[in-house]
Structure formats: structure tokens, C-alpha cells
Amino acid sequence: MLRITHLKWLLSLLIPAGAYFAVQTAVQADxxxxxxxxxxxxxxxxxxTVWATDILPAVPSAAAMTFLYLxxxxxxxxxxxxxxxxFLxxxxxxxxxxxxxLEQTGLTRRLALQLMHLVGATFTRIVVSLxxxxxxxxxxLPDIMCRVIIFVAIAHGLVMALELDPKSRISSAIIMAGFxxxxxxxxGFLTGTEMSLIAMDQIKSIITIPTWGEYALANLPFIILYCCFSIFMCVKIIPGKEHIPHEDHLKEVVAERLRDMGPMTTQEWKLLILMICAITGLLTSKWHGLNGYFLYALIAI
Structure with missing residues (x-):
């Protein structure tokens, strides 16, 4: 193990050094x-290289890269x-x-259990409802990052609520379903991702930008097929032969665990209200005139 670590450190020095001299040669020639x-x-x-070989955590190495530039x-x-x-x-x-x-307060676990209680406690119904x-x-909500955080948090809550092995295939399928x-x-929507908005802004001087409806009409049918394949992948391919434990009487298990959690705590209510305010701030930025992304970050902080 020690030798592997030494090799990783050596690679993290040799690769940049090789790149430096190769680019230096090109600069001298041109x-x-x-x-x-x-x-x-x-x-x-x-x-x-440091990230790829996992010899240093990502945050301090990223910070070091920034200050090394300076x-x-x-x-x-x-x-x-x-x-x-x-804003990013x-x-x-x-x-x-x-x-x-969401994880610390247990709100994701409660939201996940409530979702299962509403749609029916089967794995397929959970994935389809998500x-x-x-x-x-x-x-x-046009911010894909916000949606990923919300849905993966709910999926993580499902894994915790069902007390699944985090390393099992069924847990991976649930997390992938959230993602x-x-x-x-x-x-499928012009406002569905920031990338679509950026792309349309870049090409507006070349072609006529489609309306929201025209964009949806052209893309949504294919995206629905893609969503169906995503459901099939999460339900049939990733879990393999694994199943959720107690799936035959999962409804009773979900109801029992909701009772065990009791009523929502003050902390959960506070967090739920903050989340609603943060998402509302994003959606209504054109009316209140503030940058919705920075408002979302401020509310979160």
C-alpha cells in the first residue's frame, strides 16, 4: 500500500513536469x-492528477490550485x-x-416515507413517481443543480428509511432514480436546464430562437422516451435480482416508521419553510428583480 501511495505522488509530480517542459518547448517555438x-x-x-489518484481531498487541492495560479x-x-x-x-x-x-434534521427521511405512503410502497411505483x-x-425550476440536490436527497432518505445496505445494488438503483x-x-423544456438557456443565448445571432412551445414540441417526445428508458434502467438493470426487503408488506412497514417518527419537529418545519422560500425566490426572480441564484444561496446559508 505504501508503494502505491509513493507511485501516486510520483505521478502527480512527473505528469505536470512533463507537461511544463513540453508546452515550454512549444512556447519557445511560437x-x-x-x-x-x-x-x-x-x-x-x-x-x-491529485484528484484522479485520490492522494489529497478535492477541496484543499482545488484551493491550492487557485492560489498557485496567483x-x-x-x-x-x-x-x-x-x-x-x-452564481454557480x-x-x-x-x-x-x-x-x-435535510439529512441532519431527518426531513428527507420523512419526505421519502410520505412519498411511498402516497404512491404505494413498491419500488416501481416509487421510481415512476419520482x-x-x-x-x-x-x-x-430551471436550475438542474437544485433539482439534483432535492431529488438525490429524497432518494437518500428512501435508502435510510428502508434501512438498506448503502453498498447494495438496490440502494444504487434508488439513488440513480433520484438523479x-x-x-x-x-x-425537454427550453427552461429545463441552464445549459439550454446558455446555448440559445449563444446561437441567437445565427438562427431564430424557438419559442418555449416549439422547443418542447421538438424535444419533449424524445425526452419522454429517454425518461422511460431511465425508469427501465433503474427498475430492471441496476438492481439485478435484488429486491427491497419486506416488499410484500412494505406499506405496513412505511406506516409504522412514519408513526415512529412522530409529528414534524420545529427544525423540520423551519427547514421546509426555508426550502420553499429558496425555490420560490428562484422562480420569481423576474418579478422581485433580485438574482434568484444568489437569493437561493443566501437563504441556504
Missing amino acids: PSLNPHLPMFFAITLWAI LCNVAPAPVIFGAWGA PWICFGALILSEA MTVGMFMAFL CSATSPGY
């Missing part, structure tokens, strides 16, 4: 290239730290905070 390119490639490849004068500080002025890092930060709060709600959420429910329906 003076029009940016002289800071060799150091940029070396630092970036170091971080990627210390080695790869680019001016406003350029290096300019990304923090965009902050909405990811806010979504992770909400995800942690995808149906995902289609509705893609229609309303697919958040992502698969998105490309």
Missing part, C-alpha cells in the same frame, strides 16, 4: 503563445477569483448546505 501557458498546464495537471503569476487576481462573482459556485455551496440540513415529479419540477428524475426531463 512567440505568439502566452508565456504563462507552461505553468498553467503544470498546475492544472497537478490538480487533476503565486506563479499565471493570471491577474481579478481573473483568478472572478469565478466567485458568478454559490448556488452549489447553498445546495450542499441544504442537502446537509420521474413524474421530476418532469413537473423541470417545467417549473435521473432530476436530470432526464430537463432537456
